[in-house]
Amino acid sequence: MSEDRILGPHLDRAGRDRSLLVLRPTENRRSAPSIRATAFVFEDPASQALHQELEQIAPSDASVVIIGETGTGKELVARFIHDQSARAQGPFIAVNCGALVESLVEAELFGYEKGAFTGATQTQIGWFEAANGGTLFLDEIGDLPLNLQVKLLRVLQEREVVRLGSRKSIPVNVRLVAATNVDLNGAVAAGTFREDLFFRLNVASVRLLALRDRPGDIMPLATHFRSVYAQSLERKALAFSPAAEHALLSYAWPGNIRELENVVHYAMLMARGAAIEPQDLRFTAIRAPDRAPTNLEEELRPLLEKYLNAATADVYDRVLGLLIRTAYDSAGANQVRAAESLGVTRNTLRTHLAHLGVIAPRRAP
Ligand SMILES: Nc1ncnc2c1ncn2[C@@H]1O[C@H](COP(=O)(O)OP(=O)(O)OP(=O)(O)O)[C@@H](O)[C@H]1O
Numbered sequence: 001m002s003e004d005r006i007l008g009p010h011l012d013r014a015g016r017d018r019s020l021l022v023l024r025p026t027e028n029r030r031s032a033p034s035i036r037a038t039a040f041v042f043e044d045p046a047s048q049a050l051h052q053e054l055e056q057i058a059p060s061d062a063s064v065v066i067i068g069e070t071g072t073g074k075e076l077v078a079r080f081i082h083d084q085s086a087r088a089q090g091p092f093i094a095v096n097c098g099a100l101v102e103s104l105v106e107a108e109l110f111g112y113e114k115g116a117f118t119g120a121t122q123t124q125i126g127w128f129e130a131a132n133g134g135t136l137f138l139d140e141i142g143d144l145p146l147n148l149q150v151k152l153l154r155v156l157q158e159r160e161v162v163r164l165g166s167r168k169s170i171p172v173n174v175r176l177v178a179a180t181n182v183d184l185n186g187a188v189a190a191g192t193f194r195e196d197l198f199f200r201l202n203v204a205s206v207r208l209l210a211l212r213d214r215p216g217d218i219m220p221l222a223t224h225f226r227s228v229y230a231q232s233l234e235r236k237a238l239a240f241s242p243a244a245e246h247a248l249l250s251y252a253w254p255g256n257i258r259e260l261e262n263v264v265h266y267a268m269l270m271a272r273g274a275a276i277e278p279q280d281l282r283f284t285a286i287r288a289p290d291r292a293p294t295n296l297e298e299e300l301r302p303l304l305e306k307y308l309n310a311a312t313a314d315v316y317d318r319v320l321g322l323l324i325r326t327a328y329d330s331a332g333a334n335q336v337r338a339a340e341s342l343g344v345t346r347n348t349l350r351t352h353l354a355h356l357g358v359i360a361p362r363r364a365p
């Protein structure tokens, strides 16, 4: 294969081009190395555990869901899984579901025949066919409209696609890796994500910690990006002064690794001394959302009223379940922290979690 192929522009919310991207097979990529795509930092004990987990998951053909805040490395991990799999020589295709025009998603995913709709001037294969023999990475899967979730499920079950405007089924051999920064359990509970699709996708799930929860990665990543930008800016790889290191380690990194990369890039542009100093570090990200909104009642009440008025019988269970799961997931499955954030005892939390089937029920004494 020769060039990367970009089919049609899809800008994401930040305006970045997230077009359909077919990466060259690993061999070719090695001959034209992309430092970003090949260098992985897994230094913190939590990341080393993740690395092992990835090594185990990668060789299989299992679907994988990658969960993580923005900038935690979801796409990098998806590529890692692909590169370590038997499909490494096949295509890796990244599609951002959040950046798609709703009316065109189906055509883009499954392709279309000439004349299938106004503007379909030629037959076009969709992403599933393009990823044949390789990996299809569906980013922000939580943004996929419900009607397309049904169709995606069908493709996963039948392992074949039908182009728009055609009746012919075309077999596809694709491994699916999906990423989300929203809690899909919560989305299932809220009815915006289909449970059957969730189970189909979630054969293996990988949770990427926020950078602040794996502090052992901060300096190795900073050093890594320092070298990357020293090379691209053609300047000496400066060291971080102790004060700069302290600043990097004390910051909360709401934008995670992506933000760290930007901070180091900027520092390498600006630093004039023999080392990178605190004044060279510009922490620009918008503050992390306030974790304790003071107007909880005000914000929640109208929503609850809406659902209560829709008169579904199980609002109580769903709201309670969602509350418990959200607390548990955002505490990274740490029961003590989840209980603390809810203001209940760990026992109470465990009772709810067992009731929801998240953990095994306690045995009678
Ligand atoms: N473990 C890692 N080692 C080295 N670089 C990393 C690692 N994880 C992420 N990065 C780098 O950090 C940046 C952000 O990673 P990536 O784009 O994969 O995150 P993301 O979770 O997909 O972000 P977003 O939610 O914004 O799409 C990229 O430049 C990526 O190469």
Ligand SMILES: [Mg+2]
Pocket: 074, 075, 139
């Ligand atoms: Mg991403």
